[in-house]
Amino acid sequence: DAKTTQPNSMESNEEEPVHLPCNHSTISGTDYIHWYRQLPSQGPEYVIHGLTSNVNNRMASLAIAEDRKSSTLILHRATLRDAAVYYCIQFNAGGTSYGKLTFGQGTILTVHP
């Protein structure tokens, strides 16, 4: 099964950049890397995803290692609203588990004013 490894928690100060790491050593060539975040008692919110190249959007940047076995979600200037649980996921886009979207435990991000 597709498993990712993330630190349990991280802390940041407001307006500073945050780098959230993720290891996905079992990733296959057709697996996408997705990031979501979740506030208490809400459904997860999509942040960003990529396959091989680095990706940018209005929320964040995703840096993918050349061997694709790790990635980093970058929040360029953390705000208090960015405090959430962040999940890194391998999205199986091929093979016997096609379409399987499996979450790990995530990283609890605390942002200090």
Add this chain to the structure above:
Amino acid sequence: DGGITQSPKYLFRKEGQNVTLSCEQNLNHDAMYWYRQDPGQGLRLIYYSQIVNDFQKGDIAEGYSVSREKKESFPLTVTSAQKNPTAFYLCASTSGEGGEAFFGQGTRLTVV
């Protein structure tokens, strides 16, 4: 507006009763998913479906059943065989091809 809707938001049932949670999407997505989340834990996959009339077990399917008779709908039944049904249940959908997943706001089921 397009989206994914779960109902009801809160649900109470007596032990031993089956209960069905609703999930509807108007995003024209092919794939739909059901997750369970316990306090302080991550999401665990119960069932997922890539197309109508087909679905696969996730990591914790025991005690649950699903159907996918329509593209827009993926109801989850929590049966009396599920030993600890009290949890937060989340439904999601994707267009496939590795794209973004959209989540509902969840149903909090309490069995007493």
